Amino acid sequence: MNLSSSMLWHKRLGHISRQRLERLVKDGVLSNLDFSDFETCVVCLKGKMTVKTRKDKIDRCGSTLDLINTDICGPLTPTALGGYKYFITFIDDFSRFGYVELIHEKSDSLNMFKAFKAKVELQLGKPIKAVKSDRGGEYYGRYDETGRNPGPFAKFLLECGIDARYTMPGTPQQNGVAERRNCTLLDMVRCMLSNSSLPKFLWGEALRTAAYILNQVPSKSVPKTPYELWSGKKPSLHHFHVWGCKAEVRPYNPQSKKLDPKTISGLFVGYCIGSRGSRFYCPSHTTRIIESDRAVYFEDKVNADPNFVPREIPFGEKHVVIPFPTSHVPNVDVPIVQQPATNQGEHGEQVESGLPVDDTVVNEVPLRRS
Known part of the structure; x- marks a missing residue:
C-alpha cells in the first residue's frame, strides 16, 4: 500500500477535495503526497454532483417575434375574481415586451397562445419563429409506451x-426569461397588496397592472424600454397612479336621477385594456369592477385604517384543487309575531284589547244665563 497516495488520503478524510489535500501538504500537516494517482472519484460524483449554472453567453434575438418565452404559474390561492387560479406569460425575447393572461386551468394555454399569436402577428406584420417553454404536459406533451406523445400545444x-x-428536465434556468418575469410579477403583486387594504382575491388586477408597468419602464436586459422596442414609441407615464389608492369615480349610469350623487367611492385597481380609462373596486356600490375615465385620485390615501399594518402575503404554487369561493346565505326562519287583537271604538278608532277603557260619560255643565 502506498501511504503517500493522494487517493488513499482522499478516502481516509471523507472524500475531501484535492485543494484541501494540497492545503494540508502546504501547511505541513501531511507529508508530501503523490498526486499522480489522483483521479475523478465516482463516489464523489454520486454524492456531491450539483447543478452548475451555465456561464456562457446566450445569443440574443435580433428582432421582435424571433423567440417567445412562455411559462405558467399557479395555482395561486385564493382564486382571483372570475375563478382564475393560474396565469400564463408570453415575453418577446428581443424587446422583453410581455403579455399576461389569467387562466382557469393549464389546458387553457393553447387558446391563450392562439389569441396572442393572432394579435401580435397582425400588429407587427410578421410571424412568430420560435417558442421556448419548459417540459410541462401543457406544452411538451406526455410519454407513453410508444414514446413521446405530443400534446395539443406542441402539435x-x-x-x-x-x-x-x-x-x-430540472433546469428552469434554461427558461430564465419567463421564470424571472414570473418572479418579478409576483414580487410586485405582493408589494401592491401589502401596501393596500384590498383583499387578496384582487391579485389578478394587481398582476395585470404589474405587467403593464414592466412594459413601460427600463430593463437591465434591453437598452430601451420594452414598449419603445416593441412599438417604436416612447412610453408616457402621466396616467399612472398608486395601486389601491382611494378615488371618487363617476360611473356611467343612464338611470341616475337629478339629485343622486355624481360619484361613488372606490379604490384604483388597474388600467383599462384597449381604452383610455381606469379600473376601480367599489365594494359599497357593486361586486363588479367598474371602468371609467372620470375619477379624482387621492394617492396619499391608500389604507382606510390608520392603524393598518402591512400584512405578509405568501404566494406559492400548491397543486391542489381550490373551488371558487361562493357566499351562501343560510335560510333563516323568521318567526311571525302575532299582533294583539284590536277592538273598534265608538267612533271607529282602534283600541287594543286587554287595556282598560274609561267609558265614563262626563255630564254636560249647564250654562247660566246672565
Whole structure:
C-alpha cells in the first residue's frame, strides 16, 4: 500500500477535495503526497454532483417575434375574481415586451397562445419563429409506451411551422426569461397588496397592472424600454397612479336621477385594456369592477385604517384543487309575531284589547244665563 497516495488520503478524510489535500501538504500537516494517482472519484460524483449554472453567453434575438418565452404559474390561492387560479406569460425575447393572461386551468394555454399569436402577428406584420417553454404536459406533451406523445400545444406549433424549444428536465434556468418575469410579477403583486387594504382575491388586477408597468419602464436586459422596442414609441407615464389608492369615480349610469350623487367611492385597481380609462373596486356600490375615465385620485390615501399594518402575503404554487369561493346565505326562519287583537271604538278608532277603557260619560255643565 502506498501511504503517500493522494487517493488513499482522499478516502481516509471523507472524500475531501484535492485543494484541501494540497492545503494540508502546504501547511505541513501531511507529508508530501503523490498526486499522480489522483483521479475523478465516482463516489464523489454520486454524492456531491450539483447543478452548475451555465456561464456562457446566450445569443440574443435580433428582432421582435424571433423567440417567445412562455411559462405558467399557479395555482395561486385564493382564486382571483372570475375563478382564475393560474396565469400564463408570453415575453418577446428581443424587446422583453410581455403579455399576461389569467387562466382557469393549464389546458387553457393553447387558446391563450392562439389569441396572442393572432394579435401580435397582425400588429407587427410578421410571424412568430420560435417558442421556448419548459417540459410541462401543457406544452411538451406526455410519454407513453410508444414514446413521446405530443400534446395539443406542441402539435399546434408543428402545424404552424414554429420552432419549439424546450428546457431540459430540472433546469428552469434554461427558461430564465419567463421564470424571472414570473418572479418579478409576483414580487410586485405582493408589494401592491401589502401596501393596500384590498383583499387578496384582487391579485389578478394587481398582476395585470404589474405587467403593464414592466412594459413601460427600463430593463437591465434591453437598452430601451420594452414598449419603445416593441412599438417604436416612447412610453408616457402621466396616467399612472398608486395601486389601491382611494378615488371618487363617476360611473356611467343612464338611470341616475337629478339629485343622486355624481360619484361613488372606490379604490384604483388597474388600467383599462384597449381604452383610455381606469379600473376601480367599489365594494359599497357593486361586486363588479367598474371602468371609467372620470375619477379624482387621492394617492396619499391608500389604507382606510390608520392603524393598518402591512400584512405578509405568501404566494406559492400548491397543486391542489381550490373551488371558487361562493357566499351562501343560510335560510333563516323568521318567526311571525302575532299582533294583539284590536277592538273598534265608538267612533271607529282602534283600541287594543286587554287595556282598560274609561267609558265614563262626563255630564254636560249647564250654562247660566246672565
